[in-house]
Amino acid sequence: MVNKIMQNKLLNLKNLIILLAFSVAFITLTNGFYANYRVQKSQLIKHSLDTNHSYAQKLAAATDNFIIAAHQQLAFAARIIEKNLDNQLLIMSEAERIHLQTASFNSVTIVNNQGFALATSPNTLGIIGKKLQSIGAQEALKAQKPMISTPYISTADNFLILVSSPLFSKEGKYLGYVGGTIYLKEKSILNDLLGKHFHKDGSYIYVVDKNKRIIYHPNPKQVGSYIENNEAINSVTKNISGSAQVTNSLGIEMLAGFSPITTTNWGVVAQRPVTATLSSLDDLMKRVVYRTLPLALFTFFIIWLFANYISRPLRQLATTAKEMDSPNAHTNLTEVNSWYFESKELKQAMLKGLGLLNTQINQLKQDAATDPLTGVFNRRSLQLLLKQLEQKGIPFSVLAVDIDHFKKVNDTFGHAAGDKALIELTQMMRQISREEDLVARTGGEEFLLILPNTTSSSAQAIAERLRKLVAQTQIEPIGSIQVSIGIATSLESNFSTDLVLAQADQALYQAKKSGRNRCIVFSPTV
Numbered sequence: 001m002v003n004k005i006m007q008n009k010l011l012n013l014k015n016l017i018i019l020l021a022f023s024v025a026f027i028t029l030t031n032g033f034y035a036n037y038r039v040q041k042s043q044l045i046k047h048s049l050d051t052n053h054s055y056a057q058k059l060a061a062a063t064d065n066f067i068i069a070a071h072q073q074l075a076f077a078a079r080i081i082e083k084n085l086d087n088q089l090l091i092m093s094e095a096e097r098i099h100l101q102t103a104s105f106n107s108v109t110i111v112n113n114q115g116f117a118l119a120t121s122p123n124t125l126g127i128i129g130k131k132l133q134s135i136g137a138q139e140a141l142k143a144q145k146p147m148i149s150t151p152y153i154s155t156a157d158n159f160l161i162l163v164s165s166p167l168f169s170k171e172g173k174y175l176g177y178v179g180g181t182i183y184l185k186e187k188s189i190l191n192d193l194l195g196k197h198f199h200k201d202g203s204y205i206y207v208v209d210k211n212k213r214i215i216y217h218p219n220p221k222q223v224g225s226y227i228e229n230n231e232a233i234n235s236v237t238k239n240i241s242g243s244a245q246v247t248n249s250l251g252i253e254m255l256a257g258f259s260p261i262t263t264t265n266w267g268v269v270a271q272r273p274v275t276a277t278l279s280s281l282d283d284l285m286k287r288v289v290y291r292t293l294p295l296a297l298f299t300f301f302i303i304w305l306f307a308n309y310i311s312r313p314l315r316q317l318a319t320t321a322k323e324m325d326s327p328n329a330h331t332n333l334t335e336v337n338s339w340y341f342e343s344k345e346l347k348q349a350m351l352k353g354l355g356l357l358n359t360q361i362n363q364l365k366q367d368a369a370t371d372p373l374t375g376v377f378n379r380r381s382l383q384l385l386l387k388q389l390e391q392k393g394i395p396f397s398v399l400a401v402d403i404d405h406f407k408k409v410n411d412t413f414g415h416a417a418g419d420k421a422l423i424e425l426t427q428m429m430r431q432i433s434r435e436e437d438l439v440a441r442t443g444g445e446e447f448l449l450i451l452p453n454t455t456s457s458s459a460q461a462i463a464e465r466l467r468k469l470v471a472q473t474q475i476e477p478i479g480s481i482q483v484s485i486g487i488a489t490s491l492e493s494n495f496s497t498d499l500v501l502a503q504a505d506q507a508l509y510q511a512k513k514s515g516r517n518r519c520i521v522f523s524p525t526v
Contacts, residue, residue: 382450400448420478488503
């Protein structure tokens, strides 16, 4: 009777151990997948927020530059007009020139200090000789200085803004203004400047004024509406630049980057759906599960099939299975004394499962650390590698590489050809690099080449070799491209990594400013 009870207890113990083995294996695999999913999800969201923030900053800077150029264009014309205000033929010609020369404005009007329209282009507006009562006209007459009006609805029922420059006589008497309008709901320069997001997955860009009123949106029905309770809009209207996870007017979770447009007190917001950001991660996790599942099921089947043969080795394997998420799991598993064939096979199956899981996890880490188009390091992984160089005290040089007129390549040959040019450039950068050098893509057409233990003169020679190689290489169907390169080194100072990168960026800017297709080494005068 006692033996029977002991036998039952032993049998129950075996079954309990097997059940625990199943449970531990399942929980460990699930926990491993879940933990890695959460980590990769967090990294992808942060990367998307940073990317949208950078994109919004670039668009804000481009809009600032356009507004400045528009003011300069009007100011130049104003100097001509104010000397010939009585010459109707000349001021009509000047209005037409401003309107047609750069397509910056949908219409151009010259107005005297009493508010009467003297000339206009196009001449289909029918307002010459009439007194203008619009909000934009009143604001321009009152300001008597270069300005951008608040958005308003014109007499022709167009939602627009007025950019104006004053007219003064030689004695300083105010004569009126010359102004150009930009339509906000119809095709205009703002549409061309802001109308395309680089992602085609529900991402979009919009612009608000200081009153939280939408003045540009890819959906014209949204233009003119006011938005409240939106963190991105609340921040950017306070001249704050940054990023945030928000919910749009349709209830869709978005990852938004925002930046103020300083010349106009507007704010630009670039945002991408959370679901689009995480779609690649979901697909990758599914592939990991599908590839791991057959081996996991096989392992469970072996455990069940040989239950009557497993005793002490099974307990050791079960104990190890509880620690499969430990860094020492592989070592502990190889040390298990599997003294019969079946337990050895089970041990090998678990090793294979652990190896496959580690392989898939490493693949996830690799995908998160590299640029998906070119396969080189991305900005985040580059920062970690530079931190290691800094901590180890290893001096290095930086080549900041940027393709000249890359937008023209995309506009002329399409984005597929542009992507090919980016890939070809990274291959050429690798070609002239050593094994220990680091190649990274930090922006659309912007790359960094990190050269450990390299002097400034050597870095300049490498940069020049790269520049010539790029210029001589033919890329179908583009032909050849050219690059500008900024060079900085940590050998000549104790500056931080961030400062060395900033110096390389300044040198790159100088190379662009000096005519492009050249290499410039940073110096305090750059």
